[in-house]
Amino acid sequence: MxxxxxxxxxxxxxxxxxxxxxxxxxxxxxxxxxxxxxxxxxxxxxxxxxxxxxxxxxxxxxxxxxxxxxxxxxxxxxxxxxxxxxxxxxxxxxxxxxxxxxxxxxxxxxxxxxxxxxxxxxxxxxxxxxxxxxxxxxxxxxxxxxxxxxxxxxxxxxxxxxxxxxxxTGRVLLTRHERGAADPAPPGPDLADVVGQAAGRRAVEIAAAGGHHLLLTGPPGAGKTMLAERLPGLLPPLDERAALEVTAIASIAGTLPPGAPLVTRPPFEAPHHSATMAALVGGGSGQIRPGALSRAHLGVLFMDEAPEFARTVLDTMRQPLERGQVTIHRANGSATFPCRTQLVLAANPCPCASAAGDTACTCSPLERRRYQSRLSGPLLDRIDLRVTLPPVTRAAWLDGTGSPEPTAAVAERVRRARAAAAERMAGTGLSLNSEVPGRLLRERWRPARGSLALAERALERGSLSVRGFDRVLRVAWTVADLAGRTTPTAEDVVEALGMRLQRVAA
Structure with a gap:
């Protein structure tokens, strides 16, 4: 033997x-x-x-x-x-x-x-x-x-x-491998390419600074996809620990880019609306693989034409988005994948998706309601920012031929805002406003009572749920951090509430 x-x-x-x-x-x-x-x-x-x-x-x-x-x-x-x-x-x-x-x-x-x-x-x-x-x-x-x-x-x-x-056997020894310098990642798309859409640019900046989920609604050509694709460029580079987490997921999924073994930039995933539940949240008949939700860990998951996704697929994301991880069970075992990702949804206002907006819409009110109801209330309740983008006008197009603010300038404001939030939350294990539990918001970091009057009125009328009220507070803190303030003002709360209720300033 x-x-x-x-x-x-x-x-x-x-x-x-x-x-x-x-x-x-x-x-x-x-x-x-x-x-x-x-x-x-x-x-x-x-x-x-x-x-x-x-x-x-x-x-x-x-x-x-x-x-x-x-x-x-x-x-x-x-x-x-x-x-x-x-x-x-x-x-x-x-x-x-x-x-x-x-x-x-x-x-x-x-x-x-x-x-x-x-x-x-x-x-x-x-x-x-x-x-x-x-x-x-x-x-x-x-x-x-x-x-x-x-x-x-x-x-x-x-x-x-x-x-x-x-x-x-000692005949020809293998030498210890020394990792060479990685190929520099190509630059991502620049925010300066987006013409007009001041409200959309502001929403993307707030989303990047606080780690908030975002819903962009508007006709084709309004810039929804362009804004979503530029969100990862506003996020800070991954630190060493985060980079190893993201790289490990990419390695298991088989999506690790050649020549760049360490992923240092926040990932961006944009699954097609025909994606199955297993493709989105993970699974498979053999070895359990991470889905797009996990591949976007510490980055951005963009779901274009969100109402065209199966409703069961969209609703499956609710629990993982709250917990930051998804556990997939199979008969022969289970697997857990991290998924602390920013969700960006994009939707047309109606099925006909007229580029001219409501003036040329051919859909009946029933068709519009049925189309919009494909995004369930519980899912929308987890979206902090909801912005309606108008069609890009000729005047906005001509004005946009100047020099819109580039990604680098906005990313610097985002970096400062995140640093201010991290300093405020030092010792709590939290770093982003979107992660703060509601109890801490109300007990430790509650804004002045007078500044919350409009949000409290919306809560009384039923326009906001208790979860929605907490999310308005989180966004208000992000707005204050971007402005360099130590506490949210009434104007910050109003801006946060307006984006929550899809009221967009001109």
Whole structure:
């Protein structure tokens, strides 16, 4: 009997889980038994590993091969275990020294020719290996820069199984990978491109400063999509911890941009209105993948033509938006993904979507109400800012040929406003006005009573719910932070209330 062990990593949501790979060779009819809740992809890895071992110049053991993946109760998914299986088999056959692979973490998919191919989720896998005390990881060449983001781990990049075998036998050692400089991300669209729409520009600025959700309503061509696409450029760059979170999600989703292993800018996701619930919130029939809601974590989720989305899909987002995470349950397990994102909805005022606005609308009042009711009241109640954009007039177009305020100038005001909010909330674990619980708003940061008169009247009339009242207070604090004031004034509350009730100043 010959036994060898090595390590790989499985994924549970956005976190890695260490998996011990054991291989036992025993006398008997040549066969391979794979145990430990493998999915179809892992079971098929036996044939890939056999061909890769043979085509790399070695013999696959003609004995009874038992492969165990521990912990046995955790489902194993994906092709990232291929390299660990091959190395463990060769170590059990005494082609490789078992002592050298006992603490090694191996990740990668094998081609039939023994080549090593990139896999998803390498960053969370290496983070899990580092947390478990492992200090050496072997990854495919295409995943090397991503793995190199983790401090304290020696990353060995290999192009194939033959190179890994040569390294472990001491013939040709793999060198520690040093991550090179990342390609600079191209600049995003500039707010100076938006003509007119002062109210829309103001709403986007407030949304960026306080992390508020936003609804833009207006006819085609009013600039709804342009404003939404420029919102990420107003947000500050991600700090190191946030960048690793966003990069881990992108790695699992397979959307990590080439040449830029670390995502430092807030992401922007814009799913089509035909997207399914699984595409939006996450899921899948096999391995649970993050949806657009999670891929927009710490960034912006833009849903254009929002009423065209299935109502069940829209309403599914209500709880995740409140909690900042989404948990997806399946028969064989569950996965939790973070989704602290800013939601931006865009909608036409009616089904005909006349570019000339109400003057040329051909829809009946019933059709307009039915169209607008596709956005449910509970979902709209979670939207802090609701702005109606008028059609862009000829005068506004001509005025816009000057020099509208660029993204850089607005982003600087947003940065100062966020810094003021963070200083005010120091020690609370909060940093954005949109995150402040209603109790703290009313007890610790309540504006002067006189400044709330109009909002209190709206609450009494039923125009505002209690949740809506708290959201008006949050927006008022953001308006005050942008103006450099230490407390909201009556004018700040009026502006916040006007955007809540879709009353837009000229």
């Amino acid at each position: 010959s036994l060898a062990r090595t390590w790989s990593v499985g994924l549970v949501g956005v976190r890695g889980a260490m998996v011990e790979v054991e291989v036992d060779l025993a006398a008997g009819v040549p066969t391979v038994v794979l145990v430990g809740l493998p999915d179809a992809v892992v079971r098929q890895s036996v044939d890939r590993v056999r061909a890769a071992v043979v085509n790399s110049g070695h013999e696959f053991p003609l004995r009874r091969v038992t492969i165990g993946l521990s912990p046995a109760a955790m489902p194993k998914q994906g092709s990232g275990f291929d390299l660990a299986l091959a190395v463990a088999v060769l170590a059990a056959a005494r082609v490789l020294p078992a002592a050298r692979v006992g603490d090694l973490v191996l990740l990668g998919e094998l081609g039939l020719d023994g080549s090593l191919r990139a896999v998803r989720g390498v960053l969370p896998a290496v983070l899990a290996a580092a947390a478990a005390g492992h200090r050496q990881v072997v990854v495919p060449l295409d995943n090397a820069d991503e793995a190199g983001l983790v401090e304290g781990v020696d990353v060995l990049a290999a192009g194939g199984l033959g190179q890994v075998v040569a390294h472990l």
